[in-house]
Amino acid sequence: MSKTIFITGAGSGLGKGTALGLAKKGHQVIAAVEIISQVTTLREAAAAEGVKLEVIKLDITDTRDQQLIADYDYDIFVANAAIGEGGPLAEVPVDRVRAIYETNVFSTLENAQIAAEKFVEKKKGKIIFLSSIVGIVAMPHLGPYSSSKHALEGIAKAMRAELKEFNVQVATINPGPYETGFNDRMFEEKWKWFENSFTSRESVAETEKILDQQYDPEEMIAKMVEVIEADHHLFRTAYPQEVEEQMKSTEKEMWEDKV
Numbered sequence: 001m002s003k004t005i006f007i008t009g010a011g012s013g014l015g016k017g018t019a020l021g022l023a024k025k026g027h028q029v030i031a032a033v034e035i036i037s038q039v040t041t042l043r044e045a046a047a048a049e050g051v052k053l054e055v056i057k058l059d060i061t062d063t064r065d066q067q068l069i070a071d072y073d074y075d076i077f078v079a080n081a082a083i084g085e086g087g088p089l090a091e092v093p094v095d096r097v098r099a100i101y102e103t104n105v106f107s108t109l110e111n112a113q114i115a116a117e118k119f120v121e122k123k124k125g126k127i128i129f130l131s132s133i134v135g136i137v138a139m140p141h142l143g144p145y146s147s148s149k150h151a152l153e154g155i156a157k158a159m160r161a162e163l164k165e166f167n168v169q170v171a172t173i174n175p176g177p178y179e180t181g182f183n184d185r186m187f188e189e190k191w192k193w194f195e196n197s198f199t200s201r202e203s204v205a206e207t208e209k210i211l212d213q214q215y216d217p218e219e220m221i222a223k224m225v226e227v228i229e230a231d232h233h234l235f236r237t238a239y240p241q242e243v244e245e246q247m248k249s250t251e252k253e254m255w256e257d258k259v
Helices: 011-026 034-051 061-072 095-124 143-166 182-192 199-212 217-229 241-256
Strands: 003-008 028-033 054-057 076-079 125-130 168-175 236-239
Touching: 003 011, 003 061, 011 028, 011 034, 011 217, 028 034, 028 125, 034 054, 061 095, 076 095, 076 217, 095 125, 095 168, 143 168, 168 217, 168 241, 182 199, 217 236, 236 241
Parallel strands: 003 028, 003 076, 028 054, 076 125, 125 168, 168 236
Antiparallel strands: none
């Protein structure tokens, strides 16, 4: 059955692939992108794929743009838009962390609240938050981004419990590291401020090895399409399987670790 799906952050990476993938499955997709140039790019990609997309410019931190979330009617809201930055938490300028939270936590929550109000009124709907493996697994030198996704996990859990009585579903999708360019940019960003005051570059470089172990994004896009369009699925979808296992084992280890 065709559904109407609103997805933010559809201008690149997993969001772009998922918007196109959902359209290929026959769904009506409202694909929101951050900047105006991405509108043209995504429309051209949709034309090349032979699918129809309604592409709109929507910076999720812009209150005027947020009004579009209220203006459209849809069955599923996918909060996919996010920014990222790495670096040691003991040294990162807090204003940079604050900027990440403004997008990944506060603006994402504002967006979800707009969708939630629509769904509560209709007594049906689904909100999906794009979290991450680092929403559960706190890797060193990824704290600014990771902690924002930990906050998002708490939002999703609480909202799920609160909206259940209104027949509104809430879930998360937790991708592992996929080669979309997002992770590479996130690691690069810290060099704008990181001056190696006490965290060694060798230590940071050790974490950056994850960039050599990224997965093919097409696999994750297919999984996201599968979950988003499904009537029922797990609250949390971590992918691939080894990422799910890592998340579960890390949670267990934290209960047993000593300091």
